[in-house]
Every structure is written in structure tokens, then in C-alpha cells.
Amino acid sequence: MQTTTDNIFVLIILATAATVLMVVSFILIYIRNQNKLLQNRQELQQAQLTHQKELLQVVIESQEVERVRIGRDLHDDVGAAISSLRLIIEMFKPVTPDDHYHQFIKSSKSIIDKMMTDVRHISHNLSPTSLTYYGLSFAIEEHCSIIDQTDKLKIDFNNNAQQLLEKLSLPVATAIYRVLEELLNNTIKHAKANKSRLNFITENNSLIIEYADDGIGMDANQINKGIGLHNIESRLSVINAKYQIETKPSAGFFIKITYPLT
């Protein structure tokens, strides 16, 4: 048999070099492909998220339009009809000075007045005209004063971002107004609180809204996203605002909302 002059060490070095080249190339190509896949997946997720947000925005906007329509109809049609009814009753003069008739007129007027107030409140809740005409700050102050009058909750409202609030677009202002309305409703309904605090601050090119109450609080891990919290989350996600909740049993409730201005 013919003997070979090949040096086995040189062959091993060459074989090892080829293996190193193959393995390192394989790993690098694999990493590049995995990163590309991840990037594509993230882009797809982002696109889906954006689409969902747009859908949500459309739903919320159409909801607002419908609220405005119902509120206006209530105010203009039902409110006007009730006013007419009141005028008619006022015009009604009994022939005999019977106390029974006077009593009837008085109680009718009283019921009609209450109906008018209720219709105005419902109409206002559905579509706060002050938000459109006077801005977010005024609308919140008005809402707070209405709650204050009911003696259910004392609200300490500090507005340190007046100029910024005036610059907010109507959809953003509406979203923030609805969120605060939901928070106040939750406090009145569930928190058994006496006082609440609402602060508006400008910080690092962001609007910071801090809301706190001295109610019964809850276990932070047990916060289940009921309809109220879902509404808050939906509205905030549409305007790209972030929020953080801090609460525990017997220690009240605190939420910090950050709305980036850029």
C-alpha cells in the first residue's frame, strides 16, 4: 500500500478551521434571522395595536357624538316641553279660591322644577357644554362644585397647569374629563370617602394629573378591571396617556395619569 506524506496535524488544523468558520457563520446567520423575525413580529403587533387604537378612537368619538345629540335633544325638546308645561300651569287660574287647587298648582310646579333640574343635569352629564365653550378647567370646577353641593364628597382641586389645559384639543379634554368623572363616580359609589384631591401639574413636557381619595382603598393585586376601569384605560390609551395606581386596604386610592404633550 502506498504511504501518504500528509501531516495529520496540518489536516486537523484545516478541518478545525473549516468547522469554526461553519459554526460561527451558522450562529451569526441564525441570530440575524431570529432578530429579523422578531422585528417583523413586533412591527405586526404594533400595526395591530395601532389599528385597535384607531377602532377604539372611532367608537369613543361616535359615542361622544351620540351623547351630544341625546343631551341636546333632551335639553332642547324635553326641556322646552317641560318649560311650556310650567307656563301653562302658571297661566291656570282657578275660578274659586279653593285651597285645594292652589295646592295642586304648587305641587305641580315643584315637580316640574325638579324635572327641569334633572333633565339639565342629565343633559349636562351627557354632553358638558361648559367643556366645549369654557374649557376643561372650568368644566372640572363646575363638576366638582356640583358634587360639593351634594355633600357626598369634598373635593380639593388644584390647577397648576391652567395654560396647558387651555391648549388641549377637544377630544383630549373630553377624554380627561370623562376619566375624572369616572374616578369621582367610583369614589362616591364605592370608596366611602369624605375627601378627595385633584391636582394638575406640568412636568417634563407632560401633563400630570394626580387624583387621590381617603376612602377604604383596596388590595392592588385584587383590582379587577371592571367596566369603569376599562373605560378609563380605553380613553387613556386613545390619547397615549399612561397611568399608575397605588392603593391598599384602608389607605385610600391614588392614581397618577401622565399625558405626554409631544
Added chain:
Amino acid sequence: MIFYIYNMFIVPASILLPIVWGSIKYRSLDKSLKIILLFNVFTGTLNFINHILATHRISNLFVFHFYAIFEFAIISWFYNVQFKGVVNKIIPPLVVTFGTLCLINFFFIQNNIKLELNTYTRSLESIFIIGYSVMYFNQQSQTDNEHKWVDLSLNWVNSAFLIFYSCSFFTFMATNYFVRPDTTFTQNVIWGIYDTALLAENILFAIAFYKCRQQPIISSY
């Protein structure tokens, strides 16, 4: 001289990198990484014993015959944690079979413990580990990961095994040609390549421990 320092001190000491990092981050390590830390401690200890035996001119070749059994068992344990299904059931019998082959090889085939290393079983072990590694890559390619490849510790561990065992495969096969006293330049080059692969493996393990971190708990709703 430089090669001597590299071969005798720098590369053996590099095992301390993953051991130190692993120990620092021990609380954050999951089961897989704890196995890798055990593997590093095991190889570090064995290399230290070999170093001492070699320094005292005592033949240490027999140690490698048994080293292969435990090394393969620990690495198989690591991959057994990663895989699911049929592969999971195959790995334990494979470890037992390989251990038996190592003993047969030690007692009946490559039984000259002063001159012969277990090149057959060591090469076979490399093939199995390369197989594990490729299967792990295959499994990862079918998983929708939310993180970048480089952010996952186990990817670094798997790459360390693939690089070391595939690059050292030919060296393992032909080790019995190198353990003779007459060393040449090409032999030194081969040991240099082997040492560099080992150094790379240790660095990649250290990166794996470095990349291991507990996920922050976000308390926003």
C-alpha cells in the same frame, strides 16, 4: 513562553469567570443555569486536579475517561430540562448507554491509561452534544420569543456548547497523537486552537450568567 502562560494559566483560570458571575447572580438563576454553574464548578475542579497531577508529573490521562461520563451526564441533564416530548425520554437511556460505553472503552479498548486517552468516547460525546445543540436551535426557531436572541441566557449557553464541541471535535479525535512527548509547532497550534475554544466557551457561559436577570415587576394598570 507566551503560549505557555496562555495554555497553563490564562485559559484554565478563565473558568473562574462563569463561576464568579454565576455565584454573584445565584439567586436569579433558574434550574438550567444552576446546572451550568454546577458544570463549571465540576470542570473547574477536575481541571485543577489535572493541573496538580501534571505539575507533579503524575499521569492524569485516566481522569479523562471518567470525566467524560459526568460531563456528558451534566450536559444531558441541562438539555433534558430544555426539551419536551420524545427527546426528553431518549436522553436518560442515552446517558446510561454512553456511561457503559465509556467503561467498556476504559477496561477493554483504550485501556493503556498511561498513553491513551478516550478519543473514541470523547468524539462520540461531541457528536451527541452537537446534536443536542442543533436540536435546541431548531426548537428555538419554532418558538415565538418576545426578546432579542442576545438577551436570552440559554442561547449563549447553547452557542458555547456548539462552538466548543464542534471546534474541538477533530482535536478530540486525534488527541492520542498529541500526548506524545515530542511536541512540534503544529501540535502547539492545535492546542492553541483548543484552548481558545475553551476560553470562548467560558466567556460565553459568563455572558449567559450576566444576561440572566429577574424581570422587573411593573405595577401599572
